[in-house]
Amino acid sequence: MMLLGNAALARGAWEAGVKVSSAYPGTPSTEVSEELVKLPDVYVEWAPNEKVATEVAIGASISGVRSMAVMKHVGFNVAADPTYTASYTGVNGGMVMIVADDPGLYSSQNEQDTRRIARAAILPVLEPSDSQEAKDYMKAAFEISERFDTPVVVRTTTRLAHSQTMVECEDRVVPEDKPYERNIAKFVMMPAMAKNRHLVVEQRMKDLAEFAETSPLNTVQYGPMELDGKKVGFITEGIPYQYVKEVCPDASILKLGMVNPLPEKLIREFASKVDTLYIFEELEPVVEEQVRAMGIRCFGKDVFTIQGEYSANMLRERVLHETGAVMPAGSAPARPPILCPGCPHRAVFSVMAKLKLHAAGDIGCYTLGAQAPLSVIDTTICMGASISSLHGMEKAKGHDYIKNWVAVIGDSTFMHTGINSLVNMVYNQSHGTVVILDNRTTGMTGHQDHAGTGRTLMGEEVPAVDFTSLCRGIGVKNVITVDSFDIAQVERVLREETARDELSVIIMRYPCALLKGQKFPYKCVALPEKCKHCGACLRPGCPALTKNEDGSIFIDETMCNGCGLCMSLCKFDAIRKEER
Amino acid sequence: MTKSIMIVGVGGQGTLLTSRILGGLMENAGYEVKISEVHGMAQRGGSVVTFVRYGESVAEPIVEEGQADLIIAFERLEALRYEHFLKPNGVMIINDWRIDPITVVTGQTAYPENIIEDLSTRHKVYRVCAMEEALRLGNSRVFNNIVLGLAARHMDFTREEWLKVISEKVPPKTVEINEKAFLAGYGMEG
Missing domain, CATH: 3.40.50.970 (Thiamin diphosphate (ThDP)-binding fold, Pyr/PP domains)
Structure with missing residues (x-):
């Protein structure tokens, strides 16, 4: 069936037997919870913020069940405090944090990269590239969480979260609850305990890096593509992988499903078999910096952007050097988002x-x-x-x-x-x-x-x-x-x-104009003969109001919500309410 | 052969429902489909675009500049905005409807004149006054399916396939009026 990326994440968590999920809404992560709550036998809640949501997931995990917290990238900052220390304590039941980045800033105040925070918190990160993987990686994430005793971050982006692609669904399998045993060396992070746990965490990342070398989450394809007689290879992940497949299907591709920690041996081997290596990752040069630190020559942010969403055309222009393929954008007046009529x-x-x-x-x-x-x-x-x-x-x-x-x-x-x-x-x-x-x-x-x-x-x-x-x-x-x-x-x-x-x-x-039942039972109608063209009604910027050719007011009845704000601002009774 | 369709309009015009109808149509026909949507703040009266790609196998979920076979525009200015996404010989279906952006309302910019005529000199453009027709049918909200009806004339799916997916995707109480709307568009010369 067709599933939105977010619905697939919810489905994957459900199939993996998640029992508790807590979240604060945030575009582009919101639908994960809204989809999960439609499925049976799982407790799903809105928490007041992401710190609380994460702590709820931690508690559920300690009690022995599979749990998750869901948030957008800036919510991960709010959740940072429990996250950094949950990395030290590890889990009992598997625990996954879904964190959604927003390359291109469709609905956010910044363009930060979740992988940076996850690396600072010393946590593994998985990144799917379509809805099928979104579902499958959730199951893998819970398994990794329990096997390596760590919370696992699943990073998504707006494009993944809000794209619908085909998914094959499976049944829900709920693992038996893990028994709870009091263990203050693991779950009470006072200095003496935390010191020891830090060593455990560092060893865990080494073990995870070893796991990444052979994990089916990371895949390699070698292809015949050459440019100027040189074999071309890409290391890529997530949605950018789809752009590589679109434009350079015959290239050699190392697709990372586990984006932290990185499989160093696999990367070295891959790099040795291609002549020109591109790191194609949205936002920060997280993989690129590590590949360069291995002493491997590559192209990355010197060719592609740090800011904004990637595209297939970016590859056509900057790798294939195709020019003139695209006609320039026209000069249509901007249409920024605005408050709704009746807001x-x-x-x-x-x-x-x-x-x-x-x-x-x-x-x-x-x-x-x-x-x-x-x-x-x-x-x-x-x-x-x-x-x-x-x-x-x-x-x-x-x-x-x-x-x-x-x-x-x-x-x-x-x-x-x-x-x-x-x-x-x-x-x-x-x-x-x-x-x-x-x-x-x-x-x-x-x-x-x-x-x-x-x-x-x-x-x-x-x-x-x-x-x-x-x-x-x-x-x-x-x-x-x-x-x-x-x-x-x-x-x-x-x-x-x-x-x-x-x-x-x-x-x-006053309730939001878009809430069910909030439409007023009337509409505002302008009376051009009474209108003095003063513009008082236009000042609040309601999109239902425009001027006629003669400067009098016109109200678009298909947009008007009937709130009457324009009417209360008119001193000349040139706007009246009529029943719908 | 992968086909690319875009639905462009103004946040709140119902582009998401239309993309779900298209997605269902292609899924029913056995194609691989990828749809990419805009949610969140960008929906609040802003310019919105939804991408639909289908074929035997589809990689990227978005349509890029110069790649769209068909653009369905719910508003004139949005047709103009995304013109450069159309392939040479691509088709544009434009709902002849105007919604002023706030920059026009406040007098910062002017709403371009003669958009449809202008676009027609460069592309295959079909115009539909769907809002008037929808009001005649008794519900302005079904205008999308009138536009979709005309678009259907330029796609390779049967009338029955369309009616089936519409009945699956629209709210149960509105199936009849949405089918009427679709057929009104489908019956138009274009």
Whole structure:
């Protein structure tokens, strides 16, 4: 059957008998959990963040079952603390971490390479190149985890995660739970124990490197391809392997399925049989640096890029030196992503823009408020950084400096790592204003529940974290909840709280326009005869609104969500709501 | 012989469902298929592209510049944006529909005039007013299958194969209207 890369990873984990999986949503990793939860007899959850998810997987592994944690590349940073030490403790039941990189930055704040972190944490890494391998490598990863007593990282990329290819499915085989035995030398990482474990970890990597020499995960094909009379060889992995197969099917290819540690003998042998060796790997020169350190001459980042996604055309141009094959791209105006019609963030941002407020931003759809015409977000660093960076500004420049600033964070991101930052504001006496854009979901990744929504990934109704009580509980005195579309109220509260010489949290609440049942039962209709062409309704940048030839407003009814924001901004009653 | 198809449009226009219909169609016909999609932030009203490649054996999952046999465009400007992906003699099916990018709404750039006429001077272009037809059928969301119906005229699958896969892939309650939409496009001259 056709399976999305992420669905194949889920399927592989399930066939391998995984019993516990914990994750925080993050493009391009999200669908792994959403697919796994459709399969029977496995516990799957959304954790508030990747550190928690990893620790959940560690606990499940220690108890003796196969477990996994799933995250995007930047989530691996959040999970770094438990990951580095789980490398020391090793596992009981097999443990796998799926980490998704994003070459080309389709939906991320940086382009870091998971292999770098995994190498620093001294962990083995597998990398599949299509959905079949995604499924098969998950099973291999659990076996390696148990055989070598280590967590195993399975690295994917956006292209793999979001491509559908054919997969042959097999049955689920659940291994017997491993018995738990108290073993503080292995599981209590105080210095005396950890010292010994470090030696174990280093030996483990040597054993794994030996395993890699003969593992079927790494495959070699020798081919007749020559360029200028020289035999051409590629060392490649993951999706780039498919580009090599597409463009140079007759080349010699060493395909690495296990990308850390590397099989040195196999690489030396392969390199000795070709004249020109290319290392074709997306993102960092991780393999290239190691091959060069072996004293082997090769081409890598001197020919290909560090930044961006690879392609078959890159090989055609830079290896085959084919020129002029491609007509240049036309000059179509850019179409950057924008907030959806009916998005409650737009209502809040339109008021913030009016009040000329600056915002320390965070990670979510609302990052899009950085761009014109809203232009309210000034900074975006990582999950949770809005609140803590606003605090830093105040400590650097004083109370008055941040009077025209707020921190803006979504509900799911607040649950992820915003709470710690808010505790810090209370403890260290900040006077800033924190705006929680509470749209009752994790929006950007495609609407996942979180601890504040009252529903789990497995569909159970549970008590929701009450943001107001939470904020009050940690010592915030001023906590106000406002309907995001009540823009008069939004304006009044923003004015009052930014002027106040105390810490405030404003919860701007309205469900995401894309949540089921959120479409309003009416549509907004422009009345050209009343329109004074003032453009007030256009300022929030709703994509359903455009100008007619004469400058009056036109509202595309197929896009309009009926939220009425444009109507509430029109002083001339030139927009009215009609029933759908 | 590997064939390459692209579906281009604006995030939210339903390119993912269309690619799933195409994937199912080719899978049912016994081909190897690879589909590559855009998820996440890029979907939020941005330019989106889905690649479908099929044949006896397929390596790369994406379609590259100059390699597409068929481009199905759900919006005019997106047809223009991906023009350079089309093979010489490739076919473009364009939904005659305009969605202004935010850069046009804010007046930073202008929406190009006469895109379809312009593209027609360089390629085999077929135009369809699918949105109007979909509204006539009573549901604007089925416009994709009208476009797909016209595209089907330029592909080697039978009407029955198409109707079968549509009934498999669209939500059960919408099978009838989606089939109607497909047949409306299929019956158009193009």
